[in-house]
Amino acid sequence: MSLLITNTKLFYANQLQTKDILIKDGKFAEIADHIDANGAEVIDAKNNLVSPGLVDVHVHFREPGQTHKETIKTGSMASAHGGFTTVGAMPNVTPVPDTVEKFQAQLKLNEKESLINTLQYAPVTKDEISTELSPIEDLDKLGAMGFSNDGHGIDNAQSMYTAMEKIASLHSHLAAHVEDQSLFNKGVVNKGKVATRLGLPAINQAAETSQLARDLLLAKDTGVHYHVCHISTADSVQLVRIAKDAGINVTCEASPHHLLLSDQDIVDDDANFKMNPPLRSEEDRLALVAGLQDGTIDMIATDHAPHAKEEKSQGFLKSAFGITGIETSFPLMYTNFVEKGLLSLEQLLNLMSMKPAQVFGLKNAGNIELNKPADFTIIDLNQEYEIAEQDFISKGVNSPFIGDLVKGKVINTYVSGQKVY
Structure with a gap:
């Protein structure tokens, strides 16, 4: 036909x-x-x-183990509704696919249930929270899109360094959720006036920036492709900018919610504004916009993180982190960036299709080409x-x-x- x-x-x-x-x-x-x-x-x-199918390198489809939040089928249907044909699914499901057997089962589930091209990240460490590495070489052979402990920072520097060495030797990708748990300190909102006004425990920006600075130096030493997930602060943008200038193999993504909202938009105890990393200051938001415009930020990724209603209706202290985003990403960015002259349509489409495919070596995604x-x-x-x-x-x-x-x-x-x- x-x-x-x-x-x-x-x-x-x-x-x-x-x-x-x-x-x-x-x-x-x-x-x-x-x-x-x-x-x-x-x-x-x-x-x-008519655009190439959009590419999102950072989604959470929640299956297996958390299907009350999302399934691979509903997540892929939502992706198609948002214009996405290729996504990278994070491994923070239950159980974490940290063995050959569990990863094979995850791949089979993705293939059976997804309407689109759902690629799969493998975890960097066992259960995403251990210092023990996953069988990285074996998971790479099975077709892992890359490696990530998204949802958790890797606090142990030796574990991160060894993982980087292995991933670099395989010419694969390490997508890092940068978060020093000791500085995160059980916070729920960005440290600043809003946290003070609402009386909520605050998240220090250094929880992101200090681990990022460490990782960039480790990436320099190992040569790994180091990709920063959901970058959120002005200092982080500047660190990536400096690292790129120094020839470090680093890329990064920003999410629509961090590009469009700041903690000033949090009026009351509404957990729909609770995400990790949190909404930062307006100065941070503007730095992200500038980083997107000058190429420091390589792509837009949604960090699509669906939760059941009851999990987001308990205020900042008790609700889960994260927002759903894959169905709203393109229209929000088009309306607020292209229509307002901050980006051209061509730039936006590049950020949401061609560039993520290029960065992650996805040869059959992100572009309209003959015989593809x-x-x-x-x-x-x-x-x-x-x-x-x-x-x-x-x-x-x-x-x-x-x-x-x-x-x-x-x-x-x-x-x-x-x-x-």
């Missing part, structure tokens, strides 16, 4: 072009100014944006709508953006030429 997409505003070869696209056997077969149907099913894109899998999404950039709880496909509706008016509505998403949304 062939599929012809006509009247597109196509993001192709890193620029917007008016093209027709022919898809055969699940792959991009032809891209030209005009293509005759010749029996192909024709879809009129109506001059809407036809993963793409069609987006109406002009349609304005309100982010509403009832429209979420994810089991998690824990978002501080509900009620926001946005533009950039995903119309259809395709994986290997098959419609998944």
